[in-house]
Amino acid sequence: MSGHFIIDGRTIPFRAGQTIMEAAADAGVYIPHLCHRPGYTPHGSCKLCTVDVDGRPASACTAKAQEGSIVENDTPALNDDRRALTEMLFVEGNHICPACEKTGDCQLQAVAYHLKLVSYRFDHFYPARGVDASHPDILLDRNRCILCDLCVRASRDVDGKNVFEIGHRGIRSRVIVNAASGRLADTDIDVSDAAVRVCPVGAILIKRRAFAVPIGKRTYDLKSVAEVAIEEVRAQREDEGG
Amino acid sequence: MAERKLRVATTSLAGCFGCHMSLLDIDERLFDLVQVVEFDRSPLTDIKHCGPCDLGLIEGGVCNAENVHVLREFRENCRILVAVGACAITGGVPALRNNIDLWDCFREVYQYEAGTAKGVLPNDPELPLPFDKVRPIYEVVHVDYYLPGCPPSADVFWKFVTDLVAGREPTLDREMLRYD
Numbered sequence: 457m458s459g460h461f462i463i464d465g466r467t468i469p470f471r472a473g474q475t476i477m478e479a480a481a482d483a484g485v486y487i488p489h490l491c492h493r494p495g496y497t498p499h500g501s502c503k504l505c506t507v508d509v510d511g512r513p514a515s516a517c518t519a520k521a522q523e524g525s526i527v528e529n530d531t532p533a534l535n536d537d538r539r540a541l542t543e544m545l546f547v548e549g550n551h552i553c554p555a556c557e558k559t560g561d562c563q564l565q566a567v568a569y570h571l572k573l574v575s576y577r578f579d580h581f582y583p584a585r586g587v588d589a590s591h592p593d594i595l596l597d598r599n600r601c602i603l604c605d606l607c608v609r610a611s612r613d614v615d616g617k618n619v620f621e622i623g624h625r626g627i628r629s630r631v632i633v634n635a636a637s638g639r640l641a642d643t644d645i646d647v648s649d650a651a652v653r654v655c656p657v658g659a660i661l662i663k664r665r666a667f668a669v670p671i672g673k674r675t676y677d678l679k680s681v682a683e684v685a686i687e688e689v690r691a692q693r694e695d696e697g698g
Numbered sequence: 699m700a701e702r703k704l705r706v707a708t709t710s711l712a713g714c715f716g717c718h719m720s721l722l723d724i725d726e727r728l729f730d731l732v733q734v735v736e737f738d739r740s741p742l743t744d745i746k747h748c749g750p751c752d753l754g755l756i757e758g759g760v761c762n763a764e765n766v767h768v769l770r771e772f773r774e775n776c777r778i779l780v781a782v783g784a785c786a787i788t789g790g791v792p793a794l795r796n797n798i799d800l801w802d803c804f805r806e807v808y809q810y811e812a813g814t815a816k817g818v819l820p821n822d823p824e825l826p827l828p829f830d831k832v833r834p835i836y837e838v839v840h841v842d843y844y845l846p847g848c849p850p851s852a853d854v855f856w857k858f859v860t861d862l863v864a865g866r867e868p869t870l871d872r873e874m875l876r877y878d
Contacts, residue, residue: 543754552833554784554848555791569875574844579837582796
């Protein structure tokens with residue numbers, strides 16, 4: 457069923473089966489997100505896209521758009537919740553932006569800028585996490601992983617390789633590599649794989665590309681995360697033929 | 699211009715003085731700055747202890763016992779305390795050592811590194827006790843404002859200080875908000 461719903465006071469259309477996230481993006485409305493990516497099966501785990509639907513919280517990336525529903529998205533309360541979630545992602549990992557080659561291209565950083573995150577209400581964990589540098593062309597740095605599951609979905613659904621999985625539980629959760637040795641070098645992953653390019657943070661990097669684009673001229677140095685997200689959706693719609 | 703000059707103290711804890719260099723990068727605006735501020739304890743004055751101040755700028759995280767003493771002295775004396783730069787706010791680059799055993803760090807630096815004389819570990823009682831983890835300053839004392847960046851740009855310092863002097867709530871524009 458297609459129809460219309462209201463987001464932040466604005467009436468926007470949706471097509472049958474669309475999620476709130478998809479319909480909003482088509483209408484040029486940005487809903488902050490990290491584990492969602494257009495074209496990928498929703499994961500609904502980062503909770504950054506939580507919106508109020510008729511007064512109840514729901515993940516915009518998994519909740520279907522409903523005729524006549526009233527959705528709150530860009531409100532101070534929801535953005536403060538999003539800031540808290542983003543702070544948690546920072547303090548639970550080892551995100552040292554000045555020492556990370558993904559800086560400026562990192563979605564976690566860009567979302568934090570969008571939410572105006574300058575301080576933390578939580579102490580830093582500095583967890584002990586491993587780096588897998590075994591592959592000649594690809595680096596896996598778990599210190600920067602936010603467990604968005606995008607590499608898992610990309611490798612399974614796009615590349616057809618099943619290289620990654622989220623292993624362990626709770627605070628011990630880690631991206632693990634599907635090889636008897638657990639090493640990236642012992643998989644058939646390739647630099648051209650979607651799984652390598654989909655990582656929103658600096659957890660999966662192509663080696664020897666660090667400063668090909670200088671800091672200051674990178675994706676989110678030039679555009680906001682909202683602009684980039686909306687442009688990506690428009691480009692995808694054009695690829696689909698309108 | 700303010701009738702009484704704003705008294706400012708600055709220090710670098712586990713930092714590289716890059717934030718201080720960036721403050722100096724306000725260039726000719728330094729002449730305007732000294733019309734409205736005067737410096738207390740700071741690497742710029744070489745005053746050894748902090749007296750009562752309006753503003754304390756802390757660069758760097760907390761990596762040893764001396765850092766804690768200095769930080770507390772600043773907190774006790776400064777009406778407004780500011781975490782300046784990535785290290786003060788998150789631990790930053792020095793926090794890269796947080797998952798390396800401290801003993802292994804020392805041996806790497808003082809015994810294995812080429813050019814270290816006889817591989818002797820410094821052990822003078824005057825040397826501050828190092829911590830096993832580098833911590834951001836807000837985990838030790840209350841912090842009033844944060845200036846992100848590695849370093850925060852000269853414009854960030856200028857915007858913050860001019861807001862404060864003018865009696866405005868200091869805010870950063872989106873393009874001034876950077877973690878790198």
